[in-house]
Amino acid sequence: MARKYFGTDGIRGLTNQGAMTPEMVMRVGQAAGAHFLNGGHKHRVLIGKDTRLSGYMMEQALTAGFTSVGMDVVQVGPMPTPAVAMLTRSMRADLGVMISASHNPYQDNGIKLFGPDGYKLSDADEAAIEARLEGPVTLAEPAAIGRARRIDDARGRYIHHAKSTFPEALRLDGLRVVIDCAHGAAYRVAPEALWELGAEVIKLGVEPNGFNINDGVGSTHPATLAARVKEARADVGIALDGDADRLIVVDEKGATVDGDQLMAVMAASGHAAGTLRGGGIVATVMSNMGLERYLQTLGLTLARAKVGDRYVLEMMREGGFNVGGEQSGHLIMTDHGTTGDGLVAALQVLAVLVETGEPASKALNRFKPFPQLLKNVRYAKGAPLEDAGVQAAIAAEEGKLAGNGRLLIRKSGTEPLIRVMAEGEDAAQVRASVEAVCAAVRAVV
Known part of the structure; x- marks a missing residue:
């Protein structure tokens, strides 16, 4: 059954519309809280957020929802998504919540949920919460209403955790680093x-005002970081996104x-140190064929x-x-955490720079990517990928790329977009295939 509220990364949308109204957010708190009420112990949920203006409103709405069904709430304020995952597990909470729309602009917001083990919820858990959203709410008796409190040392706990993943024998002395935190x-x-x-440390994107998150800075706007790296003659630049679960690096x-090169590193x-498990790594269908060839x-x-x-x-x-x-x-490095962590990943990359003594342009350039192009086509309604003309265009371009490339078309899980990606040995053919499919999609939207 298709999910109504949850996408590929929690619930997300435009603030004060759809699922992101205070009323609906409170119901999410009630539904998620009720789903995780089990056993006789006092239940606890930990809530973090990023820096967008609507985070205050959503934090209070969620707190009202959770406490109304009998859960205690611990608020940690602005913290990275991986910090919420880590703190949920270390504080023995029954549930963790991150209020964030990740790399989206401030107008959007979202809700990411973590189970007591610090991992994002399964499809089954999300489906169960959606079912509760459609049904009646069972409120706690007056004496069983939850309490809410804010803790002040969450930042220090997460910094300690992040530093503990860096090799104890190494230091970053002498390394000039530009860090872009996307506000x-x-x-x-x-x-x-x-x-x-x-x-x-040279800081960039560290002056949040509620509106400027991801605005021209962060992992989705690396040009800003690149300019600062060259201006400061830094050794390396690190760009995080709005909730810091994503990392992009800029060399000197x-x-x-990008993430493909970082995974190769x-x-x-890990392979050289004997710590890599599974005989390889896991990426997505979007990762470049060059990464696959390098790993081979x-x-x-x-x-x-x-x-x-x-x-x-x-x-x-x-x-x-x-x-x-x-x-x-x-x-994601499961030796160090339960979800993507931009800061921890950056520390592993910096450790490689320190150990090799090589400039970032050499140490972090492990393979030559295949020509790859991704374009998005926005649509208002309907199912463009089910159109016969679109399907015929896709089949035709797949035939042209067969043997020396591939075509990937998918619907975004967070926005009303059709994503069209092609890659292959012939850059001109890659571009032609993407344009042909995009044109077919535009014709029906």
């Missing part, structure tokens, strides 16, 4: 962690290093999951892998 959730914790490990020359480093030279495999870091993680757990991620920069 988002990591605006305090990321610079502090890097400084405590000895780096010379200003060139962008982590795979090679190391005797490693690339397992491909559906788009979405939750699906990458599911495949990692099923296959015993400990490294995986997405081209977009969601990087």
